[in-house]
Amino acid sequence: MVSGTALIYDEEMTRYRLLWDYPVCSIEVPERLSVSYSELQIQGLVERCISVPVREATEEEILLAHSQDFLEAIKTTQNMDVEQLKAFASQFQDVYFHQNIYHCAKLALGATLQLVDAVMTKKVRNGIALVRPPGHHSQHSAANGFCIFNNVAIAALYAKKMFDLKRILIVDWDIHHGQGTQYFFEDDPSVLYFSWHRYENQEFWPNLPESDYSTVGKGKGAGFNVNVPWNKIGMQNSDYLSVFFHILLPMAYEFNPELVLISAGFDSAINDPEGKMCATPACFAHLTHLLMSLAEGKICAVLEGGYDLHSLSHCICHTVKAFLGDPVPHLLNISSPCDSALESIQNVRAVHQQHWAFLRSLPISMKHQNVNDDKKLEQFCNEEIHTSSPNYCPLPPKRTAVALLGEKIELPDRCLKINLDSVPSDEIWSFKDSTVEGQKDSLHLQKNLCSVMMKIFQKEVQNGLAAVPCLLEAIKAVLSFCTTCANSVSRILVLYLGDKDYPVSLEDDGNLLLIQMSTKKLKGRESKYHIPIFLPKEGNNVKGVLHALFSLILPVAYMYNPDLVVTALSCQSGVDKKILNQLTSLLQGLAEGQLLCLIHDPEVSFLEDTICSLLGDPILPVTDGVLQGEAIQEVEQQRQRLQEQWGILKTQVTRTE
Numbered sequence: 001m002v003s004g005t006a007l008i009y010d011e012e013m014t015r016y017r018l019l020w021d022y023p024v025c026s027i028e029v030p031e032r033l034s035v036s037y038s039e040l041q042i043q044g045l046v047e048r049c050i051s052v053p054v055r056e057a058t059e060e061e062i063l064l065a066h067s068q069d070f071l072e073a074i075k076t077t078q079n080m081d082v083e084q085l086k087a088f089a090s091q092f093q094d095v096y097f098h099q100n101i102y103h104c105a106k107l108a109l110g111a112t113l114q115l116v117d118a119v120m121t122k123k124v125r126n127g128i129a130l131v132r133p134p135g136h137h138s139q140h141s142a143a144n145g146f147c148i149f150n151n152v153a154i155a156a157l158y159a160k161k162m163f164d165l166k167r168i169l170i171v172d173w174d175i176h177h178g179q180g181t182q183y184f185f186e187d188d189p190s191v192l193y194f195s196w197h198r199y200e201n202q203e204f205w206p207n208l209p210e211s212d213y214s215t216v217g218k219g220k221g222a223g224f225n226v227n228v229p230w231n232k233i234g235m236q237n238s239d240y241l242s243v244f245f246h247i248l249l250p251m252a253y254e255f256n257p258e259l260v261l262i263s264a265g266f267d268s269a270i271n272d273p274e275g276k277m278c279a280t281p282a283c284f285a286h287l288t289h290l291l292m293s294l295a296e297g298k299i300c301a302v303l304e305g306g307y308d309l310h311s312l313s314h315c316i317c318h319t320v321k322a323f324l325g326d327p328v329p330h331l332l333n334i335s336s337p338c339d340s341a342l343e344s345i346q347n348v349r350a351v352h353q354q355h356w357a358f359l360r361s362l363p364i365s366m367k368h369q370n371v372n373d374d375k376k377l378e379q380f381c382n383e384e385i386h387t388s389s390p391n392y393c394p395l396p397p398k399r400t401a402v403a404l405l406g407e408k409i410e411l412p413d414r415c416l417k418i419n420l421d422s423v424p425s426d427e428i429w430s431f432k433d434s435t436v437e438g439q440k441d442s443l444h445l446q447k448n449l450c451s452v453m454m455k456i457f458q459k460e461v462q463n464g465l466a467a468v469p470c471l472l473e474a475i476k477a478v479l480s481f482c483t484t485c486a487n488s489v490s491r492i493l494v495l496y497l498g499d500k501d502y503p504v505s506l507e508d509d510g511n512l513l514l515i516q517m518s519t520k521k522l523k524g525r526e527s528k529y530h531i532p533i534f535l536p537k538e539g540n541n542v543k544g545v546l547h548a549l550f551s552l553i554l555p556v557a558y559m560y561n562p563d564l565v566v567t568a569l570s571c572q573s574g575v576d577k578k579i580l581n582q583l584t585s586l587l588q589g590l591a592e593g594q595l596l597c598l599i600h601d602p603e604v605s606f607l608e609d610t611i612c613s614l615l616g617d618p619i620l621p622v623t624d625g626v627l628q629g630e631a632i633q634e635v636e637q638q639r640q641r642l643q644e645q646w647g648i649l650k651t652q653v654t655r656t657e
């Protein structure tokens with residue numbers, strides 16, 4: 001099983017800087033790399049990564065994207081004096097040169113390609129290249145916006161050529177539009193380019209009409225270029241997550257990339273002088289985590305922008321920790337996106353409707369700019385940046401506790417098997433009403449669950465799995481355990497995949513959020529905290545689970561922000577096992593990874609797959625037409641009904657009286 005996170009950095013890339021007075025370029029300083037690398041060391045993350053050396057890119061590699069003339073011209077900067085460098089720079093926009101920048105640009109590109117090699121040859125699972133100069137603004141024959149060679153664009157061209165890849169996803173979460181990258185792949189359906197960027201209706205740099213949502217790609221590439229403009233500053237975690245849930249993730253799963261490249265600019269984080277946005281560093285752990293279930297975890301993050309040294313270094317640490325499989329921190333106060341963000345989301349979904357199955361059957365209309373949602377006018381955010389990052393992060397619990405009822409399977413040694421006889425009897429707690437048929441089963445059930453729960457709450461393991469004779473009884477047992485033994489747990493999310501009516505009447509006090517996916521229309525009252533999701537069956541297969549996951553379950557779960565997640569799944573549910581594994585993986589972004597999987601009548605193979613998901617191992621991509629029309633309608637109606645209570649579900653600007 002492929003594991004390990006590559007960290008590629010060389011201090012040679014700090015050896016160039018601005019040599020004259022040029023204000024717009026003064027923020028691109030060498031300390032961006034050195035301060036970030038030191039923070040990685042302070043947090044003990046360097047030693048946990050696999051260090052991969054940089055190399056110089058070859059001319060052939062540079063020429064994959066750039067013209068010979070451009071390359072020759074850049075070469076000449078090595079022997080220039082400051083005046084000549086200044087004159088040379090004046091032919092381009094917002095970029096400076098230095099006698100050593102050509103060398104560093106070759107190292108930045110070489111580092112990027114080293115990362116692609118390490119991931120594609122399975123030396124590591126994922127990784128990050130800390131490089132400068134950045135790349136996403138540079139074009140065929142032009143340097144631009146601090147960029148010389150387009151590192152990520154060349155990485156995509158290189159990966160296609162060297163590894164014969166047919167589908168590559170580029171996620172550009174830098175706050176500037178990577179117009180350079182867009183130009184390279186505008187008519188290329190094998191590279192899905194996604195970018196969000198500060199735009200302010202073309203008022204913000206690079207002030208291009210083609211950076212707006214209406215640029216969707218050309219010819220065969222139509223639909224494979226996705227621009228999400230931020231027309232206000234001050235965007236927050238909720239705005240970023242909403243774009244992932246309602247645009248990027250459904251598209252990415254439908255596209256099913258073989259490799260994910262992240263143009264990881266962190267000028268989109270709080271306190272950055274360029275972005276003036278409010279998303280916290282912890283948010284980037286979640287953005288990273290949400291992408292890690294694609295392409296069997298093959299992800300290469302390449303540094304682009306990020307100009308506030310404190311914010312940048314913490315964002316990078318959160319990204320690396322997510323790559324390493326560490327629990328991702330709680331995000332607080334997730335709620336409805338602001339109206340300006342909603343308008344952008346609505347417009348992007350409308351203009352891409354004809355290109356993507358998950359959108360095709362929806363009634364979406366364009367909404368033109370008339371929102372003056374002044375909530376975003378404030379320069380800086382009201383919420384403090386959580387800079388109380390631990391100096392030296394203790395190694396997180398990585399083990400998974402597995403308590404199986406009578407099942408005999410080979411467990412990876414990273415698992416903690418709990419055999420029932422060893423559980424001390426005083427750990428047994430009394431059911432309020434144990435209606436589990438058969439004393440033996442109930443005793444076993446109690447022991448089973450109690451021991452796994454204890455291990456999770458004692459932080460001895462991060463998550464757990466229990467095979468149970470009856471899902472509903474097990475859920476009740478877990479809930480009664482939490483109310484009696486675990487007062488640190490105040491909000492529990494239960495995701496139940498099954499057709500039985502949930503027995504107890506649910507108090508709507510918010511301590512429990514039950515989301516029930518069922519193939520039959522469940523009667524009984526639906527409430528804010530009891531969300532039945534009807535999923536139609538086609539033959540023996542349940543369709544629309546992934547769509548429900550992105551459009552409903554994950555957004556509501558993030559807004560609910562549980563302390564524990566419980567999934568109750570049955571093998572016979574007719575849901576594609578690969579989809580259940582995706583669900584198990586993605587839900588680990590909640591509750592700092594405290595997840596308990598209850599499985600009824602488990603097949604051994606499904607148990608093994610679930611254990612892999614719980615261990616954070618790469619999981620197989622979902623391939624067969626993940627999103628079906630009819631099922632989408634059902635989920636869509638549910639989403640419409642719930643969005644008033646769960647604002648994160650909104651995807652359109654709602655008329656305000």
Ligand SMILES: NCCCNCCCCCS
Nearest residue numbers: 024094145176205304305
């Ligand atoms: N404040 C507007 C001037 C922007 N100048 C270029 C920024 C390049 C960012 C690269 S990520």
Ligand SMILES: [Zn+2]
Nearest residue numbers: 174175176305
């Ligand atoms: Zn940027």
